[in-house]
Amino acid sequence: xxxxxxxxxxxxxxxxxxxxxxxxxxxxxxxxxxxxxxxxxxxxxxxxxxxxxxxxxxxxxxxxxxxxxxxxxxxxxxxxxxxxxxxxxxxxxxxxxxxxxxxxxxxxxxxxxxxxxxxxxxxxxxxxxxxxxxxxxxxxxxxxxxxxxxxxxxxxxxxxxxxxxxxxxxxxxxxxxxxxxxxxxxxxxxx
Numbered sequence: 227x228x229x230x231x232x233x234x235x236x237x238x239x240x241x242x243x244x245x246x247x248x249x250x251x252x253x254x255x256x257x258x259x260x261x262x263x264x265x266x267x268x269x270x271x272x273x274x275x276x277x278x279x280x281x282x283x284x285x286x287x288x289x290x291x292x293x294x295x296x297x298x299x300x301x302x303x304x305x306x307x308x309x310x311x312x313x314x315x316x317x318x319x320x321x322x323x324x325x326x327x328x329x330x331x332x333x334x335x336x337x338x339x340x341x342x343x344x345x346x347x348x349x350x351x352x353x354x355x356x357x358x359x360x361x362x363x364x365x366x367x368x369x370x371x372x373x374x375x376x377x378x379x380x381x382x383x384x385x386x387x388x389x390x391x392x393x394x395x396x397x398x399x400x401x402x403x404x405x406x407x408x409x410x411x412x413x414x415x416x417x
Contacts, residue, residue, distance in 0.1 A: 234290040238270065241293075243300070246276045247331040249355040249409035253390055254280065256351060256411055261326030266315050266342070267333035271297030271308060274329075278306035282327060287313040320345035329353045332407075334372050339382040346414040352386060354379060355409040360395040362405045379408045386412035 245251065250273050263282040265274035270293055274286035278301065286308050288294055294310045301308040319341035320328070326347050334356050346352060357366035359373045367373060380391065393408035 231289055234288075235292040238290050238293040238296065241270055241296075243270060244272055246272045247329070247353070247355045247409075248404065248407075249331070249353045249390075249411065250276060250329055252409075253353065253411050256389065257282070258326055258351075261347075261350075262324070263327035263329065264320055264325045264345070266328060266330045268297065268310070269293050269331075271300065271310060273331060274308045274310070275301060275304055275306060277327065277329065278308050279304065283307075283309075285309045285311070285325075287311055287315050289314050323347045323350075326350045327353070331355050332357065332366070334374065336382060343383060343385050343414065346386075348414055348416050350414045351389075352383060352410070352412045352414075354383070354412075355407055357406060358393060358395070358408050362396060362400040365406050374408055379410050383410065383412050385414075387415050388412050 257280055261282055263277040263284045265271060265286040268274050268286035268288045271286045274284050278284040286297055291312045294312050297308060297310045316335050316338055319338060322344050324345050327350065328342055328346060357373045359370050359375055388410060390411040392404055394403045394405055
């Protein structure tokens, strides 16, 4: 685990700010006007900043202390509060019904899916975007274990009501559109 953390710390030392994820940008109109949000494996926390600026009480977790330090500095510069913490979400997943919004971008641990579903409050929203095995470029991890099979995101979160789903694969003009990734917004229904 230490080697992985060292790798991510080194990557985040060199990383530059980026835009929030497409799933969140394109669908932010679905966000509640208030509530508690979690950015899982947040990296530099661009999604967390968007959630906090939207007015949500925002938590952001990552295993990299470098990423969390940079996020705290950026949150202060943006004038928003983000409860950023170094936390291995796989070893320490969120508690039951603790969040109204959970965002996961470019992170995949299939075993965490039930805990993420359970961590949503009723009517809570999951915004998820990550790489797929069907791809048209070399962007993303080379190991297929860290990439979704076709339609896998729908299976992983089958207990949730899908509001938005997009996965274009290699259909049509592969030089355009949303390629190499899948995205989903889903809502937790009443039990």
